[in-house]
Amino acid sequence: METWVQVLIRSVAIFILLLAAVRFMGKRSIARITPFHAVSYIVIAVLAALVSANALINPVLGFISLGVWVIGTIALEYLALKSKWVHDLIYGKETVLIKHGRVMEQSLLKARLTGEELLRALRAKNAFSLADVEFAVLETTGDISVFMKSDKKPATARDLEIKTAPLTEPQTVILDGNILNEPLASLGLNREWLGTQLEKLGVSLDNVFIAQVDSSGELYVDLFDDSVQNPQPKVKEMLYAGLEKGQADLSAFALQTQDENAKKMYNKNAKKLEDLLKMLKPYLLK
């Protein structure tokens, strides 16, 4: 057999083999691999290149070596899933670098980290002042995770005691002017509903690039024609304003009427509407 045919066959074989092997090795991102994985990936890559370029005297040996590395890596990963001991062996353990706001110099030394590097990593996590850090840990991938002191953490709606409406992820129902049936059906809506909504907004289907429906059933559209002001849903705001107006009117009636009973009734209902508005606010105004 001619050499070029051999190289061709071998390269194709290695190509397919590696494709399968890499899929088997999981979805780990290259930026997040441990040193052990980095080494095994490089060895596999170099071996594959050598075998496929016919640089080895005996290609069978190359295949054996490649097989050992691929199967060994996959087997170790499987064992690591099953056993904590193996997991610690190949991944190592994370190192606590800052505890209770104090830097653990011993750990820094063990991890071969200088103070400069620690500060740079903290800055990358937006912790410019060491005083703001309660806890920091060096992950096995080399990343540093930072836990800020409780008063330096970003405030959440809960901290501010604001009631928020539960929101689930929106579904994309139109892409590139095409209606996507599956997400629409998962919301319990159909094409007729979408047609009516688009008609209400005054846009045609061909002009819609992306349309999303949120969990409350409101439609947001982005148009191809960017010179047109995007018609956005204002129904909720209008509903809130309408109820607010009703509440104001009832209060006014209570002031105008001479009838004691009617006054009481108006006041009671104005109060009811006020409570209702308070309850609906997180749902209607975002």
Add this chain to the structure above:
Amino acid sequence: MTVASQVKQVLAALKGSQGTLRLYAAQTQEEETRAVYDEAVDTTTEIIRDLEKRLSVLEYQEPQYKGN
């Protein structure tokens, strides 16, 4: 504009709002949100009932404006 027609206006607006609330209650996916909208529909129903009662009293007192 008479008092009765003012009340009528508010009543109509409230009924419109109630319809929108009912629509939201029907099309929302979450249980919690639906419960809030359902409660809102109930509250508006009570208010509408009170206003309708008041309206019939007003129309009885001022029959000449009835239907305006």
